[in-house]
Amino acid sequence: MRNALISGIGHHVPDRVVTNFDLEKMMDTSNEWILERTGIQMRRWVSEGDTLSGLAHSAAIKALEMAGKKPGDIQFIIFASLASDHEFPGGGCFLQEKLGIPGVPAMDIRNACSGFLYGLSVADQFIKTGMYDTILLIGAEIQSTSLDLTTRGRDVSVIFGDGAGAAVIIPTDNKEKGVLTTHLHADGRFANKLWADAPSVNDNPRISKELVETDRIYPKMEGRFVFKHAVSRFPEVIHEALAAAGYSKDDLDLVIPHQANSRITEAVAHQLRLGMDKMYSNIERYGNTTAASIPIAMSEAVEQGLIKDNSLVCLASFGAGFTWASALIRW
Ligand code: ACO
Numbered sequence: 208m209r210n211a212l213i214s215g216i217g218h219h220v221p222d223r224v225v226t227n228f229d230l231e232k233m234m235d236t237s238n239e240w241i242l243e244r245t246g247i248q249m250r251r252w253v254s255e256g257d258t259l260s261g262l263a264h265s266a267a268i269k270a271l272e273m274a275g276k277k278p279g280d281i282q283f284i285i286f287a288s289l290a291s292d293h294e295f296p297g298g299g300c301f302l303q304e305k306l307g308i309p310g311v312p313a314m315d316i317r318n319a320c321s322g323f324l325y326g327l328s329v330a331d332q333f334i335k336t337g338m339y340d341t342i343l344l345i346g347a348e349i350q351s352t353s354l355d356l357t358t359r360g361r362d363v364s365v366i367f368g369d370g371a372g373a374a375v376i377i378p379t380d381n382k383e384k385g386v387l388t389t390h391l392h393a394d395g396r397f398a399n400k401l402w403a404d405a406p407s408v409n410d411n412p413r414i415s416k417e418l419v420e421t422d423r424i425y426p427k428m429e430g431r432f433v434f435k436h437a438v439s440r441f442p443e444v445i446h447e448a449l450a451a452a453g454y455s456k457d458d459l460d461l462v463i464p465h466q467a468n469s470r471i472t473e474a475v476a477h478q479l480r481l482g483m484d485k486m487y488s489n490i491e492r493y494g495n496t497t498a499a500s501i502p503i504a505m506s507e508a509v510e511q512g513l514i515k516d517n518s519l520v521c522l523a524s525f526g527a528g529f530t531w532a533s534a535l536i537r538w
Contacts (some may be wrong), residue, residue, distance in 0.1 A: 210335070217373050218271035221252060221257050222251070227248060234357055247490055258301070259290050259301070259347055260347075263345045264306065279342055280307040285299070285330055286298045286302060287325065288346070289498065289500040291376070297317075318526075320467065321526055322346055326344045331376075331534075334378050342375070344376055346372045346500050347371045355426075358466060360422075370499045371503075387536065388443055388534070390448055400429045404423040446534060454535065460519050462522075463520060464477075465526060467487060469492065472490070501522050519536075524538065
């Protein structure tokens with residue numbers, strides 16, 4: 208059986224920078240509060256004309272370039288996102304149209320912060336079975352247009368950002384390389400601890416006056432409850448991946464956790480007894496970009512030379528559902 212190898216990675220974020228000081232003008236919050244509780248200094252939010260498939264397309268072109276592939280080489284698209292360009296279908300078909308590859312299958316995954324790792328696991332299985340040889344995996348998110356930007360929604364709205372990451376996945380016969388193991392979990396009992404109860408696109412005709420007035424259209428989160436679960440699930444699922452592949456945490460060159468909150472990342476590092484130099488973080492610049500956060504971080508880590516040939520990298524996520532997941536990769 209073949210292993211799945213990430214042969215290209217790329218990311219793209221919108222041009223518009225929104226700082227904590229910008230948010231102070233929209234709601235009752237402060238730079239100090241946001242920085243201290245989350246580590247976020249700024250995030251990128253879309254402007255008029257930006258689309259989810261557009262962000263994903265820019266990231267995909269960079270990943271394809273690095274992999275030395277053309278859009279016509281893609282045999283399968285996996286698109287992880289909570290959002291889409293329209294109410295339906297999902298973003299995969301809109302990206303496929305932009306790439307000009309009609310007929311290529313496009314699958315959408317809605318597992319929030321774990322979406323990219325769920326997608327990576329699916330890609331891994333399709334590569335292993337020999338079904339496909341070139342898969343484009345996307346993690347992309349536009350959160351900013353569905354947030355409550357008044358003081359009422361401040362606990363959620365200051366956290367999220369927009370962006371996209373893409374990976375090109377191909378087979379390798381080298382059993383020491385590529386995706387070594389993936390682990391997926393979910394617990395729907397806690398779905399309503401981090402969710403949007405009702406459709407949240409502003410001009411959606413399915414939204415009733417009552418839904419809007421009761422603010423059920425906005426994302427809601429029981430922050431402390433989410434925090435408590437995140438700091439135990441992250442180390443658990445990282446240990447699970449290490450054990451399955453026969454490695455210890457000391458073998459790791461880098462951990463790329465979903466960029467939820469810098470305090471969560473610090474707590475996870477502490478529990479794993481790993482230095483912060485082994486934990487990649489870019490939350491200060493992008494906020495939490497949900498499904499896009501892991502591929503954006505991995506793309507930056509490659510650009511910065513933190514991931515090199517042969518690096519052992521653990522990807523880990525926790526988020527809405529609740530869902531959590533990990534993947535161990537030999538680059
Ligand atoms: N600005 C100023 N004050 C705020 C803001 C804000 N943006 N948001 C909340 N507050 C206030 C609250 O109203 C509250 O005021 P009160 O004491 O007068 O009632 C006070 O700050 C404390 O609120 P808490 O919710 O208790 O603050 P906490 O210390 O728990 O921090 C946070 C909130 C950052 C959300 C934290 O719970 C957290 O990090 N949770 C983890 C969840 C997470 O990271 N989610 C990301 C998405 S999920 C994922 O990706 C894993």
